[in-house]
Amino acid sequence: MAGLRHHTRRIRWRLGLVPALVTALLVGLGVVAASTAQAATGCRVEYTTSAQWSGGFTANVAVTNLGDPVDGWRLAWRFPAGQRVTQAWNATVTSSGDQVTATNVGHNARVATNATVSFGFNGSWSGSNPNPESFALNGVTCTGAVGGTPSPTPTPPGDAMAEVAAMQPGWNLGNSFDATGSDETSWGNPRVTEALLDNVKAQGFKSIRIPVTWGQHQGPAPDYTIDAAYLNRVKEVVDWALARDLYVMINIHHDSWQWISGMPGDRAGVLARYNAIWEQVAEAFRGSSPKLVFESVNEPQFTGSSGDAQNAELLHELNTSFHRIVRDSGGNNANRLLVLPTLHTSSEQARLDELADTFDALDDPNLIATVHFYGYWPFSVNVAGGTRFDATVQQDLTSSFDRVHDAFVARGIPVIIGEYGLLGFDRHTGTIQQGEKLKFFEFLGYYARTKQLTTMLWDNGQHFHRTAFRWNDPELFAQIRSSWTTRSGTASSDQVYVARSTPVTAKSLTLNLNGTTFQGLRHGTTPLVSGTDYTVSGDRLTLTALLLTRLTGARDYGVNATLHARFSQGEPWRIDVITYDTPTLSNATGTTSGFAVPTQFRGDQLATMEAKYADGSNAGPHNWTSFKEFDRAFSPNYAANTITLTSDFFAEVNDGARVTLTFHFWSGATVTYYVTRSGSSVTGSTA
Template sequence: MRPTIVHRRRLRLGVIATAAVAALTAGLMGAVSAQAAQGCEVAYEVTGEWPGGFIADVEVTNLGEPVDGWSLAWDWPDGQRVTSMWNAKHTASGETAEAESYGYNATIATGASASFGFTGSWSGENTDPTAFRLNGRLCDGTTGEPTETPTGGPAEWDSATEQVAAMEPGVNIGNTLDALGGETAWGNPLITEELLQTYKAEGYNSIRLPVTWDEFTGPAPDYTIAPERMERVAQVVDWALENDLQVMLNLHHDSWMWLDELPNDHDNVMAKFEAMWTQIAERFEDYPEGLSFESNNEPQFAGAENDAGDPYNEELNQAFYDVVRGTGGGNADRLLILPTLNTNAAQERLDPVRDMIQGLDDDMVGATIHYYGFWPFSVNVAGYPTYEEVSQADLEGAFQRTHDAFTANGIPVIVGEWAILNYGYTGPEVVEYGEMIKFFEDMQFQAREQQFTTMIWDAGQFLNRGTLEWRDAYLAERIASSWTTRSGSTSFDRIYLEKAGAIGDATQTLHRNGLDFEGLWHRDTPLAEGTDYTLSGDTLTIKAAALTRLAGDRAYGTNATVEARFSAGVPWRINILSFDQPVLSNATGTDSLVIPTQFKGDHIEQMEAHYADGSNAGPASWTPFQESNVSWLPNYSGGTITVPSSFVNAIRDGEPVTITYHFWGGDSVDYTVVKNGTTVTGTAS
């Protein structure tokens, strides 16, 4: 994601002396030729910086004899640290940073360059390093023999754990090559190299490339994948690898289009699955190790839910493993990723996959789960509109179980999809904006703590693929910051002020997340502690006088935004809003209902629905609080609330239903809905 760009700087360091590699012995770098005069040029560029973190690119140009295996070291002037690195392996710690080549980029011909990048942490100052050492030789502007003999050799990923760690952070190129009906059928443009370059420039190190193959696959017995489909996928993979992005390639919606019929059509499904993976593996067998394969997406099996599905999942994963490994070449030790049933993190889903991977005795195999949050919170149903203790415990429990089953046993984990269910850049929020940000921040923190690699699901709702700009720059900045550090927040990101009422003090609770609170700002002006706000422990009180000043003429909606700043991370935004109680009007519809609504600056928190006898009404019959977007759909700019057909179809004919809309400002408004055949009427209370 795009960090706040504080400055851009480029530092070129003079010609330096380096070592030439003469031979490799027992996997280590051999003796260095004393006659090989070497020199190089180093370009160091900070491409993005935010409080507590930064991104940098380093380019090494070889000006002397060819180099086969390199190590570039430097000392940090201000205590900075590398937090993650791509296209090189970070092998030092403390005040010294060191980047070692991988096998694929170990050789630098005369006049050629090698590049790598990293994210780092800083505090106080972020001064550029000024002395780099290539293979032990100080960058002193001369050429000649090395000052010390290098040790070690060309580094490659020695295990799945190392490779998966280098993939963090990752992003899905969703709803494109996996779309049914063609690459653009679900509203996204064709994938371009510029799109992948944008993700790389924003700090991503890998992409998950979801591909649905079925529509491009011929009939039995050969199940031939159309050459144009295979070559289009290869083109995207090539672009990604050329731009230093690892790629995880899979079978995607095939999982529910035909793979789920494995229990009912076993032999045909297995034949097709093995034929597909044979063709894919053979097409990419000579590709570098930066390409990995994932068995399939969210495996599920018709009529074999829960424990009954695990044996089918294991059978698919085993067949995938055997087919890919059997094609040889680069596939003999390519990273392979196996999903749990439904990519679920329940203990009973984790254990069978752990046992299988341990049985394979192959250190280039990893596991994957997906996580979209505690489901009632993620879709706003059943009375979970905020990111509270139950939602937090669900995340912590899922990740702890996954760590204990996989990571603790040497099996790396990729959270192959994560976000909020039904999040989009159009339409109303499904989950309140600030509560969603809290979940995103905690999700990334927990993933870092458990050493998971994460791949956010982006189907065009985060990065605008037309303009290659973030649709929500603040959200993108929060996500990018969370790769390396925590950000603070408060108990809510809104303060509602009654338009006509007297304004009083407003109290919030600080969520410091281990950081120091540094104060409140309005734009570039700090608010005065003691006058504008007070702090007692974690209780933050914004004074009535400050709120009155910030609210101005108190027009409906957001009047001002205050930033709560902490010692690291991205500031937390608190919106000051003015509101009155919303007013709903009578309406009539067919199959659904559109209610004219004066929101008057307020927003719906949740919807409750009951019959006259007090029983629950609506699709979620197990709870009175119905699901956002399924049972209620507000249009704040258009002044309407839609009661969709999904809710209307679920209520009993002729029986009045009392809907209660609970608003964040504190008001609740009742509304009566009655269905008679295909006619729906709504009456304001």
Template sequence: MNRRPRARLRVAAVVAAALAMLATGLFGAVSAQAAQGCSVDYEVTAQWSGGFTADVAVTNLGESVNGWELAWSFPSGQQVTQAWNAEVAAAAGTTVAKHLSYNAAIASGASVSFGFIGSWSGANEVPAAFSLNGTVCDGGSSEPTTTPPPTGNATAMEQVAAMQPGWNVGNTLDALGGETAWGNPLITEELLAHVKSQGFNSIRLPVTWEEYMGPGPDYTVDPARMERVAQVIDWALEQDLQVLLNVHHDSWMWLNELSTDHDAVLAKYEALWTQIADRFKDYPAELSFESVNEPQFTGAEGEAGDALTEELNLVFHELVRGSGGNNDDRLLVLPTLVTNADQPRLDALKTTIDGLDDPMVAATIHFYGFWPFSVNIAGFTSYNAEVEADLVGTFQRVNDTFVDAGIPVIMGEWAVLNYDHNRPGVHQPGELLKFFEAAEYQARDKGVTTMLWDAGQFLERNSLQWRDQHMYEYFASGVTTRSGTASFDSVYLPGSGAIGSASLTLNRNGLDFEGLWQGGTELAEGADYTVSGDTLTFTAAGLTRLAGDREYGVNAELEARFSAGVPWRIKIITSDEPVLSNATGPSATFAIPTEFNGDTLATMEAKYADGTNAGTATWTSYQEFWSNFRPDYSAGTLILTPEFLAAVTDGQPVTLTFHFYSGATASYSITESGGTVTGTAL
């Protein structure tokens, strides 16, 4: 890879009135007032053969503007192929970036940033001139304020802070059966360039080594495997991404037998880390090592598991520190037992780290939220007080135990369980965004670096597109800024009859509420809605207009805008009670014919006639979404899985209660007998 040094615009842009004239033809004339002064910082953050990424920061040196377009001409014929935080178009040699709904306003003295991936051929010279809303930006350049500090002479706390935010290249080099065996493409330079361009400052590189290790006593790692890992690390470092390298699924493939086959397992672990440490000992400080992912041991939990985790961590520390080169003071990352954040697990790791007395050591835990919410079981379909308390408590514990004691913490994996593009509907979208927003705020507040676990459910790696752009915007904004939310993201209206008013509670999160918009049109306070304290009320007249012909489903999408962060989306939905029909069919493929009538499934209860719980989870009547039941909206069915039906007592009727996000419920009775299910609507 031929990578050029970073190129930045460090001089005032020259006069370019022609840019403003050409720009109006791309998006139409800017409706907001012209800027009175501006400066631009244009930075090429990465470059490879035929492509590059760039960050652009625009500072408003005049009065505040609401609605902006930045225009420039590429001197070498470059083209923008993909952009984020702005809409970019080009015509007649002029490129124009236009604001999105959530970053239209730039206060006096404030800045707005966007980035893009571009193509080039022959040369990649920086633009010489920019204009903002028709005004030439000749106010000089502004220094970037978010560039992470260099890690060469950094403390552990500084280096870990510079890794924020991080991203896992999940289900790739850690996949069993080969790098592409679990559905992701090969890691490429372009992927890592894209990850950097999206605002990430580090990657966690999970690697499973077992399939590439020879027999004992040497346990030699296949040289091709080691060099492939090195290649990916090299590419990441070229993109100014820090890298956290680990030993991943080996934790349950063979390391878990440390409790039962101690000496043989320890010898293999020592041989593996000896080879890894030697291969990378001359790499720069931006490469760090994690001893093992989610350490776990057969039959050894609690304090017994803590002791074995400590043994692996100490062996790892001794091997790496004794291997020479830059490993003398490389950042080493040590996990708790199963990377669990319960206080006893944190205390055990704190004792280990205190005993090492090594300033270049960090702690790591994982966090997927309150388990019932994370998988949608036991009726936890919303980001409620219990889910929030679990989240806040986790970050507070790691802060109190480690950060306040000067030990940095990396949350090496975070997301929610069961969220996957292959399993749609497990989580309500708005409730999921509230969880993500709160987690990022707690990370900032408690000084924890987070690394998003992405096995392909967030970033589609073939197209380099986020599967949910709006969700990504929350991730990107949440690194530095809170976003306002509300008690729900939908208002449900009946399919017929009079429409009344409806209210939501605003969660301002320290921000000012600035109104409601439908696309580019601001709704009228008073006529369309009112605000009293934190209560946002939609008027009957406003909802009637927004509902239109009241076709089932989403009739209108609104944005509640706040003084910072990403706007909160609110859907106006028309629905009636879902209707279930009688059916008979085999247990392997049983589905209930269902007219959803615009509604969306939240959860399902299952009980026998005597009131006891039926299904795979007997401790709760609310079964786990997807593994026990799932909707198929396009087919008009509610599917009961073979796993659920296998757990139902043969011949005993079960009453199912389906709960929908509108608040509606539908009851249904099933009896499974001899591999056949008979279902009756109640």
């Protein structure tokens, strides 16, 4: 969502390994120096098994650089007998089957001529534990001596899949460096601090996507020089994140719609400017840790093109030009993981097929595909009656993730969902009802796991507070975090409405067990009694009249009690017991700039609104549906006891026509109201 629109192990230090059961393997290792394409290369590796026990061992690896200085290293080897690394220190170690890759951490990236860098790990073995037969550094196979200028070779196939898996889960630093104003604060977020990155990591995130908009910080043609202070600031924050052992992704962000979209009319000019950005960024970061990832462009789009064929051609040109520039820039960029998007980062089959063609043409194992996912649109913004996480919304998600998996993951190409969320969050997180929202994120996390997709939560400041370092909706994040590893039980609703005007009766909910088992119901810390307070029959949970009478007490409007259904795993499911009566509305006059309907909500909450003319045709915006968009056309204000009809709504209401509004509430109640627009004046009535 472009902004306003608007298993990596923790590295630990381990000192003083005393060799025992020592076996040394001395091999020559080719080195690619970061400073020049014609650098002298050569290296010696000592692989030592310092301890071994039944099923496990400790190894130390010392790499002596015999060639020119190295800035950033990546050591690869293959275990000959199925050994596995279980813990590492002084390097980041990832595995894909028998193939292992160790990369530098921040403090040991630079290795001078004749200097030695060391790291160690614990591993597991079964049957035998022979030493690896050969190594490769930065993609270059061992040569045993200094000399030559071997060309970099890509890291072994399958390594990219392992690294992208290690990036799960990810988080977006949205509306900061992607802001289109003068600096990172221009869209209302504070300057990024090291404390923010510490706290983001503490939440369990393994990667951070830092969207960057460059255009307003570029000089004129032909050089399109990026302002040095801005580039240095981006690099400072990237380095902070890398120092915290986070994977980092940077990109070209809102430039996509600001000026790259004009490529159909200025192909050469746009390409020259785009290339200039990546030439400068690639040079600035060529020595950065391999855990830095580049993404070619965010949500690519083109204005005035002749159609799908030209769109595909232009995006292919951008992606392949980006790939060539980065690979040719040398250093760690020779094998750096690169992310390529589909058109609009869409998961439509045609868009996936177009990107797959680009992957086939480039034939590079260190590429990643990316799409974005914001859900089934009517649900994502609450329009056209899309108030619930129903079978349609779920099918939209599964179909999208299935297509992406089949197009890329099934072929060994990793995929990152570079942004995910709900579009209604652009306004505030209350556009979609809380329980329905929780069900969406619970399922999304689960299904992404089953399809081996790495996910990056879009957060433009509305989720994780950038200075208080807390979640604005802790319940939402708890469900998201749980979904990274397990499933949670949910229910048909998180609300039980009890009418004050009628006797209290039993109320039922349908449990969505999601592979869990129901464990019981609690009120606070008090377990409720099965058979007396509630019953469960199959997937049907019933709260007895006796329980509801006790919980509603004096029967004040609103939430009288909160229960939690507990399951064998995952997050508990909150159930609010609410006393209500059907809301009442009153007559009013006002203007089209924002008409307020006086409303006594009486404990109820608004779900959606319909608008029709007297002849039954649909009124207002989105006239293909009678159900208008929450927050865009109407918005409840529970504190002020009003429902506001917006200027956007009246802008598409016929002058002089009477409109019948039907307000749908979460209790199931509906209330009819009438409004008539006369120029800029509005009259509202209950009859």
